Amino acid sequence: MHIWDNMHAIDVSHLTKKFGALTALNDVTFSVDRGETFGFLGPNGAGKTTTIRILTGISNPTSGTASIFGHDIQKDTIAARQSMGIVSETSNVYDDLTAWQNMIFSAELYHVRRDIREEKAKELLTTFDLYERRHDKAHGFSKGMKRRLTIAMGLVNNPQVLFLDEPTSGLDVQSNLIIREVITGLIHEGVTVFLTTHNIEEANMICDRVAIINKGTIAAIDAPERLKKTIQSVQSIVVSFDHISLHQLDEVRNLSMVNDAVKEGDKFRLYTEDPATVIESVMEYAKARNLRVISISTLGPSLEDVFIKLTGLQRTGGVIHAID
Ligand SMILES: Nc1ncnc2c1ncn2[C@@H]1O[C@H](COP(=O)(O)OP(=O)(O)O)[C@@H](O)[C@H]1O
Ligand SMILES: [Mg+2]
Structure with a gap:
């Protein structure tokens, strides 16, 4: 060679x-x-x-x-x-x-x-x-x-x-x-x-x-993909309901086993270590509020999650901010 x-x-x-x-x-x-x-x-x-x-x-x-x-x-x-x-x-x-x-x-x-x-x-x-x-x-x-x-x-x-x-x-x-x-x-x-x-x-x-x-x-x-694997513990549930109201973000954030929640367009992303429990509580929440779940899925960490974890930047409502 x-x-x-x-x-x-x-x-x-x-x-x-x-x-x-x-x-x-x-x-x-x-x-x-x-x-x-x-x-x-x-x-x-x-x-x-x-x-x-x-x-x-x-x-x-x-x-x-x-x-x-x-x-x-x-x-x-x-x-x-x-x-x-x-x-x-x-x-x-x-x-x-x-x-x-x-x-x-x-x-x-x-x-x-x-x-x-x-x-x-x-x-x-x-x-x-x-x-x-x-x-x-x-x-x-x-x-x-x-x-x-x-x-x-x-x-x-x-x-x-x-x-x-x-x-x-x-x-x-x-x-x-x-x-x-x-x-x-x-x-x-x-x-x-x-x-x-x-x-x-x-x-x-x-x-x-x-x-x-x-x-x-x-x-x-x-x-x-390998960067994402380094923080495999971070999982999230992405859910969308048939209608969105003002307090939903706060409400889903307070569901059992949810660590944090962000609104991503017409969907909510709920961070958790226990996706199964969160799916259950989302379904109960929807029923109690008379909402229909249009879609729900479990996702692994995104590159954004890795980025936030490594840089110490902060996420507020899906936007990343530097903290000094
Ligand atoms: N010619 C320069 N004189 C003084 N400070 C500079 C100069 N160029 C870049 N910097 C500073 O160096 C840092 C890195 O800048 P830069 O490489 O342009 O960042 P990025 O492209 O990642 O946004 C910043 O704090 C910036 O203000
Ligand atoms: Mg630049």
Whole structure:
């Protein structure tokens, strides 16, 4: 076996980044295999963007090292960046240029061969559903369209490793769908994907492994399903009734053996160590209140439960809040 076959796509060793008195990253170590989809999951301010900026050679760490396919990002920046696609958190689209001009500009920047630039631009604009709008200035594009164009620009050099900082944060449904489809396609082609997100469901859906990061420190790294297994004791019953009233949440929360309850849309999720008893008390409660149970099911822990447990964040009514 050739030595390259064993090499990780990304190797990060004891990375620390300080901004004055603030430690944004604290001794972070991990590696990402070739072809792996690796997610950095954490609340705002956790250090996700700081990590991507260091891994892509935009900013230097205070200490520690990072390498991409064996190339040290600080000492061997050009080689390390050769195989990289970078999609930063903020749009790098030029408003005064058309979608087409932005693509060609990006292709020039990445030294894409002249004879295939146009072909590549056409292919990517089509994939991201922007080809019809290619002669329009990016100025008038929606946030979702700009995001799609940014990603298209980041793919112009057929990267072997793609860095995406919050690829779908705050976008419309259609853009999210297109972006997730493209990411999934790249994963199938064997591209290594490193993405950051504060969206737990997104991490759960597309990542082979997830690092949970909070306040600059990694709290856990594992496959989503394995992370869930670590807190197998947390189970929940999800129930919906034929009508919802104001006090139901408080009432179901007070049922026997229920540790906590949250409202999730038209359903309630009741946390417990004893699902059988809770199902019984839910049925009795429904009968007493003249409610019909539309659906009821037992669920294992969600990635959100793991996230909350590891980060010490708090959940109120389904929304996660930091506690300081
Ligand atoms: N250039 C900077 N100067 C000072 N503090 C910074 C700078 N960039 C980031 N930070 C701080 O570092 C921490 C991590 O930020 P960041 O990596 O952007 O978090 P995330 O992307 O996870 O939301 C935050 O507390 C942020 O305020
Ligand atoms: Mg960020």
